[in-house]
Amino acid sequence: MLKYESIREIADAxxxxxxxxxxxxxxxxxxxxxxxxxxxxxxxxxxxxxxxxAVESGQNRDLRSMSGLTGGxxxxxxxxxARSEGGLCGSFLAxxxxxxxxxxxxxxxxxxxxxAPTAGSCGILPGCLVSLYExxxxxxxxxxxxxxxxxxxxxxxxxxxxxSGAQGGCQAECGSAAGMAAAALTEVMGGTPGQCADACAxxxxxxxxxxxxxxxxxVEIPCIKRNVSGLMIAFSSADLALAGVAPKIPADECIDAMxxxxxxxxVSLKETAGGGxxxxxxxxxxxxxxxxx
Amino acid sequence: xNVFDIIGPIMIxxxxxxxxGAVRLGRVANKLMxxxxxxxxxITLSGSFARTGRGHGTDRALLAGIMGYHSYSEEIRDALAIxxxxxxxxxxxxxxxxxxHPNTARVEYVLPNGERGSVQGASIGGGNIxxxxxxxxxxxFNGDSHTLLVMHLDRPGVIASVTNLMRWEYSELNICNFxxxxxxxxxxxxxxxxxxxxxxxSLIADxxxxxxxxxxxxxxRL
Numbered sequence: 001m002l003k004y005e006s007i008r009e010i011a012d013a014x015x016x017x018x019x020x021x022x023x024x025x026x027x028x029x030x031x032x033x034x035x036x037x038x039x040x041x042x043x044x045x046x047x048x049x050x051x052x053x054a055v056e057s058g059q060n061r062d063l064r065s066m067s068g069l070t071g072g073x074x075x076x077x078x079x080x081x082a083r084s085e086g087g088l089c090g091s092f093l094a095x096x097x098x099x100x101x102x103x104x105x106x107x108x109x110x111x112x113x114x115x116a117p118t119a120g121s122c123g124i125l126p127g128c129l130v131s132l133y134e135x136x137x138x139x140x141x142x143x144x145x146x147x148x149x150x151x152x153x154x155x156x157x158x159x160x161x162x163x164s165g166a167q168g169g170c171q172a173e174c175g176s177a178a179g180m181a182a183a184a185l186t187e188v189m190g191g192t193p194g195q196c197a198d199a200c201a202x203x204x205x206x207x208x209x210x211x212x213x214x215x216x217x218x219v220e221i222p223c224i225k226r227n228v229s230g231l232m233i234a235f236s237s238a239d240l241a242l243a244g245v246a247p248k249i250p251a252d253e254c255i256d257a258m259x260x261x262x263x264x265x266x267v268s269l270k271e272t273a274g275g276g277x278x279x280x281x282x283x284x285x286x287x288x289x290x291x292x293x
Numbered sequence: 294x295n296v297f298d299i300i301g302p303i304m305i306x307x308x309x310x311x312x313x314g315a316v317r318l319g320r321v322a323n324k325l326m327x328x329x330x331x332x333x334x335x336i337t338l339s340g341s342f343a344r345t346g347r348g349h350g351t352d353r354a355l356l357a358g359i360m361g362y363h364s365y366s367e368e369i370r371d372a373l374a375i376x377x378x379x380x381x382x383x384x385x386x387x388x389x390x391x392x393x394h395p396n397t398a399r400v401e402y403v404l405p406n407g408e409r410g411s412v413q414g415a416s417i418g419g420g421n422i423x424x425x426x427x428x429x430x431x432x433x434f435n436g437d438s439h440t441l442l443v444m445h446l447d448r449p450g451v452i453a454s455v456t457n458l459m460r461w462e463y464s465e466l467n468i469c470n471f472x473x474x475x476x477x478x479x480x481x482x483x484x485x486x487x488x489x490x491x492x493x494x495s496l497i498a499d500x501x502x503x504x505x506x507x508x509x510x511x512x513x514r515l
Contacts, residue, residue: 030295109307
């Protein structure tokens with residue numbers, strides 16, 4: 001059985017057995033949870049279905065968050081992408097950005113989402129995987145298996161560094177989500193287990209130090225847009241890994257660094273709304289707008 | 294931990310601690326009321342629940358949980374209207390309860406037959422909860438294990454009758470934590486019993502039939 005204490009352990013075990021990481025983790029989790037593999041795949045299919053529903057419902061023009069501070073971002077981005085042939089990013093990436101905005105916006109509007117790994121970072125994985133499924137014609141089973149890869153890497157990050165903003169800042173939420181998504185993307189595109197680990201390392205390294213500074217303490221500003229930047233880093237990290245541009249620091253050491261950086265971060269920058277964007281004059285004004293003086 | 298703790302749970306946003314955890318706290322009250330619709334609710338929001346709860350829908354989430362909805366129920370968004378529709382007279386009080394976790398809520402209920410009860414607990418992150426007080430008696434469990442709450446009268450032999458029942462009729466159950474609390478000698482008391490595996494539903498009915506037991510409920514692991 002896998003211990004989920006290091007990325008290296010998982011990638012090496014998969015490579016040794018000639019399996020995709022997702023296949024290995026599915027076998028292992030079925031054994032650990034004493035349930036048939038088909039049942040676990042079914043649960044993951046349900047998660048994927050909820051992700052796709054959130055992608056749909058989040059594109060509504062009238063979507064608004066509970067506080068009224070945000071809403072309609074996915075709709076605006078979709079309109080822009082349609083009239084500009086995908087804008088600067090191109091239609092595929094622009095579509096993925098729309099999906100990440102839709103899911104993060106659904107979360108802020110009290111809609112149904114899948115925490116991946118957290119509610120605040122719930123748009124990154126669906127933004128990546130629903131795009132491959134809907135726009136690149138990847139079959140569902142391959143997607144579902146890659147979600148086991150993402151989940152396994154997330155378990156390692158949770159054990160080694162933590163995945164809550166209160167513990168480690170946004171690097172622990174959107175950074176972890178991007179690392180997980182980069183590994184899943186790499187696997188879907190035919191990368192080796194080692195390349196999945198590389199993609200995770202690059203994505204985590206690119207978000208080290210990112211603080212959690214939500215305006216008014218709400219999962220909206222800047223969380224919704226950070227789902228987009230996390231998604232972009234996931235795509236670029238996967239492409240770098242697939243191209244053979246290896247990270248110089250291995251994934252496990254990047255995750256150790258995340259823990260150390262999270263520990264060194266002041267409490268004001270760890271989900272307490274005491275610093276960063278939350279403490280700016282405009283951030284304060286927005287807080288008063290929602291909660292009063 | 295398993296892979297579905299990371300890719301999951303399916304939940305209503307926006308916050309696992311301020312929304313999903315609040316639903317779960319509300320559900321403890323729902324179980325205490327045995328699923329009945331209360332006539333009246335006084336819900337105290339303390340700390341961060343009081344300050345940022347409105348933007349996170351904490352009030353709706355608590356109310357939804359009290360009405361028996363789950364952290365994935367879309368009804369959470371409309372919980373205020375649903376509660377009014379059911380004739381529940383609810384009020385929210387924003388007041389800091391001293392010496393408590395920053396995300397603490399207290400629910401006091403009155404049932405249509407006049408019976409009263411209360412739950413106080415905290416949402417401690419990631420949708421996990423810790424229950425501190427039931428009917429103002431100290432309990433302490435966090436929902437990491439399956440937890441039985443047994444309300445009973447403080448009489449000799451009640452603990453033995455509960456644990457003997459578990460030993461002889463449900464021999465696969467292993468108790469991993471036990472806590473007893475009482476109002477006063479001979480008065481109301483509560484056992485908090487955490488077990489390693491999920492008990493069958495029949496256990497609760499069997500415990501409720503024991504002498505001097507006034508109520509029993511099961512709070513399943515997250």
